[in-house]
Amino acid sequence: MSEHAMSAAQSARAERIAARTRGDNWRKPPRRIEASECITCDSCLRGCPEEFGAIFDRGxxxxxxxxxxxxxxxxxxxxxxxxxxxxxxxxxxxASVWSHVELTADPS
Incomplete structure (x- = not known):
């Protein structure tokens, strides 16, 4: 991804964080992690595309x-x-999760 495209993607992510809404053009439903099955390996977190940054490890x-x-x-x-x-x-x-998201958001 070019630097300009990455910057635009990060800007779009920041807008979604500020608005706390999903992308209007996203047709697929979001994913969820079944906590009782998860081994907290963070593979998913590392695999989530940076422009979405939707996965968070809360300990x-x-x-x-x-x-x-x-x-x-x-x-x-x-x-x-x-x-x-x-x-x-x-x-x-x-709101408690959004507080965590906002704390970890890239300020640039």
Whole structure:
């Protein structure tokens, strides 16, 4: 990805974080991690494309923020225990998670 394209992707991610909404053009539902099956290896986190940055390790669990998840299968392909599923019935992310997302967001 070119530097300009990466900058645009990071800007779009920052806008989604500020608005706390999913991309309007995203047709696939977001993914979710089944905590009871997850081994907290962070493979999914490392596999999530930077322009989405939807996966966060909160210490005891790894979560996908649905508003940042495009529904692409990148994390699924990296997961060694197949604990990532399509989340047709996702709910908005709570404020405590958004606080973590905003703290870890790239300020540039």
């Amino acid at each position: 005891l669990d790894v979560i996908i923020v649905p508003e940042l998840c495009s529904g692409c299968p990148a994390c699924v392909l990296e997961c060694p225990v197949d604990c990532i599923y399509v989340d047709e019935d996702w709910t908005p992310t709570d």
